[in-house]
Each structure stands twice: as structure tokens, then as C-alpha cells.
Amino acid sequence: MRYKKIDKTGDELSILGYGCMRYPRKNGMVDFKETKKQIRMAIDNGVNYFDTAYMYPQSEEILGKILLDGYRERVKIATKVQISKINSREDINKIFQKQLTRLQTDYIDYYLLHDIDIENWEKFREMNLLSFIKDEQNKGRIKNFGFSFHGNINNFKKILDDYDWDMILIQYNYIDENYQVGKEGLEYAASKGVGIVIMEPLRGGLLINKLSNESKKLIESFSIKRSPAEWALRWLWNDEKVDVVVSGMSTQEDIVENTAIASEMKPNSLNENELELINKLKNSFKDNIAVDCTGCGYCLPCQYGVDIPLSFSFLNDKVLFGGVRFPVFYLLKTMENKSYASACVKCGACEKKCPQNILIMKELDNAKYSLEKWYYKVIYKIFKLING
Numbered sequence: 001m002r003y004k005k006i007d008k009t010g011d012e013l014s015i016l017g018y019g020c021m022r023y024p025r026k027n028g029m030v031d032f033k034e035t036k037k038q039i040r041m042a043i044d045n046g047v048n049y050f051d052t053a054y055m056y057p058q059s060e061e062i063l064g065k066i067l068l069d070g071y072r073e074r075v076k077i078a079t080k081v082q083i084s085k086i087n088s089r090e091d092i093n094k095i096f097q098k099q100l101t102r103l104q105t106d107y108i109d110y111y112l113l114h115d116i117d118i119e120n121w122e123k124f125r126e127m128n129l130l131s132f133i134k135d136e137q138n139k140g141r142i143k144n145f146g147f148s149f150h151g152n153i154n155n156f157k158k159i160l161d162d163y164d165w166d167m168i169l170i171q172y173n174y175i176d177e178n179y180q181v182g183k184e185g186l187e188y189a190a191s192k193g194v195g196i197v198i199m200e201p202l203r204g205g206l207l208i209n210k211l212s213n214e215s216k217k218l219i220e221s222f223s224i225k226r227s228p229a230e231w232a233l234r235w236l237w238n239d240e241k242v243d244v245v246v247s248g249m250s251t252q253e254d255i256v257e258n259t260a261i262a263s264e265m266k267p268n269s270l271n272e273n274e275l276e277l278i279n280k281l282k283n284s285f286k287d288n289i290a291v292d293c294t295g296c297g298y299c300l301p302c303q304y305g306v307d308i309p310l311s312f313s314f315l316n317d318k319v320l321f322g323g324v325r326f327p328v329f330y331l332l333k334t335m336e337n338k339s340y341a342s343a344c345v346k347c348g349a350c351e352k353k354c355p356q357n358i359l360i361m362k363e364l365d366n367a368k369y370s371l372e373k374w375y376y377k378v379i380y381k382i383f384k385l386i387n388g
């Protein structure tokens, strides 16, 4: 494993971080035994940065349990709190205590404000909650303070200029070089000397699971054989300004593959041909994808029951790969509980919550027209009859 020293905090962090948003699942539940095996395996392979959040269901509790038996001392924990959950010092204090309890620890290494924007950052300051952070830092219970961000570059710069931050967490990958804060934001943060942690390196799996046939052929015919995930990770670690890349690894194979790449990849090591390939992948992805949904689920729940990420995932499959199987599987998954796109009544509540600024209502209309045609419903009924 390669490590990078973060100038601002003095920590030596593994360039590969472990994203704890989605743990391995079995029968619809988190598979604790497998998760424990994988997290401890990642630590034994050198990963020492773990990213979780108050809002990720069960994430902090499970991580806390897994980091017993001496594993806690071997890692740095980053967790987050949403400003929308806080209206007073008492609120943040309660949440913070709960986070310590869930994580079974006395301190948080990196405490981040979750997905902030100008408005809620100002609200946080007006409530004088920076004094809470400072007090906890003096007590040694918060080691470093930062924020995660999905907004635009101008607001990002304003927030960065407003405070002496230790760490930032931003979305970045080869298709997002000019999206959200993009490369400009990365360079600006680097100029301030803050630690730079990257989330969504594979765009919620899109850069693996939703590659067009053209992209797959480009990868297969390249002289060096690498997986789509490896190309995406190598592109990030090629940039010396990137400190840690948080990857949501959910299989043992992911951990083996990613830790192996993180052990040997060095900044500025991709040659012209390799960079050209990634550029082609980027263009092909942009030309072929229908909706840039990462599947994060921040838009849920929809009070009318629409499964928004599922609709977009099937829409992408249908656009990328064609055929009737995707609409039929989509209907199989959504008909019983009426979570299909056409259940949307356009209340608009979800759009405000989407960090990717997706026009959810418009895209759900596209999903409806593409996936819910009458003949798919007939095929779905026949399929159900045959399969019970």
C-alpha cells in the first residue's frame, strides 16, 4: 500500500480509503460476517482510512463493531454530520455523542460536515457551532475538521476561503473533470494545503457496470489488460494532488484488486496512450449514458413509493444494451409495490436532494416511456405466469 502524508494533519493515509456507504448484503440485510471479513482484510492489506456518515443506515454501528479487537487503533475514521439535522448546540452534541457510541470510540479522526452548501454553512456559523467543533478539538475528541461537497466551483471556493479546513471530500473521476468542483476545485483545494479525499471514483459503479459496448471494446483491445475499475482508479492516482480515493468495495476480489493497484501506482505514471484511452472512454460514456445517477439514494424515500435509482439504472441498461429483458425485469421488480416511474406525481421533493442535480421528474418520464410500454407489460404477465 502506498501512503501519503497529509501536510495539514500530519497523518500518513493509505491512498485507498474504504467507503462504508454500502456494505455487502445477503437476503436484503447487511451481511455482517462477510463485511467484517472484508473490512479486516482491507486493514490487513494496508487500508487505514474509513469513510462513514451519520446518515448511512447502520454504517457507523457496524464499523464500530468490526473495529474492535485492536483494529480501531490501526485506522483513521472519517464520519459526517448533516447540518439539516442540527438546530442548536444541543442537537450537534447529541448526534456527536451518538456517533462516538455507535463507532465505539472516544474520538473521530476526521469530522466532516456532510454535503454542505453556502446556505447551510452560513447557518452553521450563525448558530456558533464552530465553537462546538473547537471545544471538541481541544478535548481531543475531534482530531480534524472538514466537509464534503457536491455543489458548484464558486461556492466551493467561497467555503474553502471561509475557514481553515483540514480536509475536504469531493466527487471526482474521469467523467467529472469539469463537473461539480472538478479539476479546478481539486487544484484550488491543493493550493490551500488541505487533505483531498475523493468520493465516487467509479461514479457509483457506472464506470464499471454501464460501459457501452464501444468502451468495452476499447478496453479489451488495449495493449495492457486492465479492468474498467483499474483504469478509473489509475486515472485518479495519476494526479499527485489526490491524497485518498475512497472506494466502496463490496467483494473480497475488489479489495484484492484495489489494494494491489494502490500498492504500485505512482503519480504521473500513465503514458500518452493510456491517457488517450481514458479520454476515449470518457467521450464514449458521455455519448451513451441516459442518466448520470450514482444510485446514492439521497433522493429517497419518495412518499409516493417511486424507486428512483432503480428506474434510472434500468433506463441506462435499456438505452445501453437494448432488448426486452430490461423492461421486463424492471416491471418484475416494481409492479408489486408500484415503485415504477409512472407512480411519480411530480411533487418535486426529490430533486432538491440530488447531489448530481439530475432533473429527476423529466428523467422519470423518459424511464416511463422507455420501460413501461404496453407490450412490455404483456411480456411481463406471460413471464410471471410461467415463473409463478
Ligand code: SF4
Binding pocket: 301, 302, 303, 304, 305, 306, 308, 343, 344, 345, 346, 347, 348, 349, 350, 351, 360, 361, 364
Ligand atoms: S417528484 Fe416524483 S419521484 Fe420525486 S418525490 Fe415527488 S413523486 Fe416521488
Ligand code: SF4
Binding pocket: 292, 293, 294, 295, 296, 297, 298, 299, 300, 308, 309, 312, 353, 354, 355, 356, 357, 358, 360
Ligand atoms: S437521482 Fe440523484 S439522489 Fe437519487 S440516487 Fe440518483 S444520483 Fe442519488
